[in-house]
Amino acid sequence: MAIKRAKTMEDIARLANVSKPTVSRALRNSPLVTEETRRHVLDVATKHGYVINRNAQKLRESRANTIAVVLDFSSHRENRISDPFIFNLLAGVSEALGQRDQDLLLCSPAHSSVESLGSITTSRGADGIIFLGEGGRRDDLIALAERAVPFVVWGAVEKTLPYCAVGSDNFQGGFLAAKHLLDQGRSRFLFIGDTHHAEINLRRQGFIKALSEEMGARAANLVVSDMSLDDFSYGASHRAATEMVKGPRPVPDAIFAASDTAAMAVISAFRAAGLSVPEDVSVVGYNDIPASEHFHPPLTSVRQDVHVAGALLVEKLMLAIEGRSPQSTMLETRLIVRASS
Incomplete structure (x- = not known):
């Protein structure tokens, strides 16, 4: 029976x-x-x-039913975040928390040390923490993992990390961008982004990998250079691109920017200098923020699914709060081709 x-x-x-x-x-x-x-x-x-x-x-009722969310303020000057992607990701997390009847506690930049971050949970202010961006705090996150604080991170997914991370396949995203620019017959390549950040460094590695393979296949004389930015803002990207156009070196005909914000700023600076996109230079961004398809010209970009990301971050944090050990997950990236390339 x-x-x-x-x-x-x-x-x-x-x-x-x-x-x-x-x-x-x-x-x-x-x-x-x-x-x-x-x-x-x-x-x-x-x-x-x-x-x-x-x-x-009883276990549920002993919880605060509140999740702390820490934004990557450290990567932005004067704690001002100008890249819309982080807020799109925050919206995805907020929606997923709402479906689980959880409140969201948005932490201030003051919560920057291991001690202060750990105190968010020990003081019962929150049951766990979601970090939206590693920034330059990887060492702190590793130390926090040793304290058994329930948390998950949106960032680079690497097997050696002692904590759970959710992120896109940054390497593949860079690889797809380079292959697409090569298909346009371009030969002078520029990568824009701060490679001190693990996610952005992986995007550059994938970009260079694709170019290297093409060099071997066609023995082409491809020129690759970098424009490193320690400020993710539109203004910083625009100023750097304006100075580059004025410089003595040949202007690149293919640009891969590690964010859509930087890509849009570069297009604006190039247009002001009399260059046309994509006639003179092809541009690819990263994140595929909503404004990308409405920009002029509509921006080719590598898409990250923020809704899936938000749901996964919340799901894995809930497992961590229950004392389980959630595994890191790498999300697929897709190249969305539009008129800028």
Whole structure:
């Protein structure tokens, strides 16, 4: 005789045609659900013999139901973030937290040391931490992992790291950008970005790898140079591109920028100098922010799926909070070709 499986909260949500968070709220008499919905869920639960796991409920109730989110302010001057991608990613995380009935605590730049970051959870201010960007704090993150603080990171995914990271395939993104620019018949290449950041360094490595393979295949005389920026802002990129055009070296005919913001700034500076995109120079950005397709010309960019990223970051952090060991995940990158290249 088969043993009848006990109903789970997921089962009740499906049978009641509501979400799992709604079932959780209804069973807790939360004011966030209507009385009609609460009665409906309770009726379904009673009918199907759903039994509340009191131990699990007590564990949930001992939590703050708040997740701290730390932005990478350190990579931006005067703590001003001008790249929209980070806010698109924050929106994805916020949506995923909302679906789990979790509050979001946005931390200030003051939470920058291992001690202050760890205190966010030990003081019961939050159950765990999501870092949106490594910045230059990798050593701090490694030290934080030794303190058993539940956290996950949006950043470079590397096997040697002692913490869980979610990120795009930065190497492949750079590789795809270079292959596309090569297909346009370009020969003077410029990479724009601060390679002190692991993610951006991987993008450059993939870019150089594709160019190197092409050199071997066609023995082409490809020229590669770098424009390093320690400030991710539009203004810094525009100034650097303006100075480059005025310089003695030949202007590149192919540019891969490590962010869409930098790519747009370079296009603007080149247009001001009388150069045309993509006639004189092809430009590829990274992140595929919403403004990319509305820019003039529409920007070719490497896409990262922020909605999937946000859901994964939250899912893996919840596993870490439960005492489990979530594994890092690398997301696929895709080249979205538009008129700038």
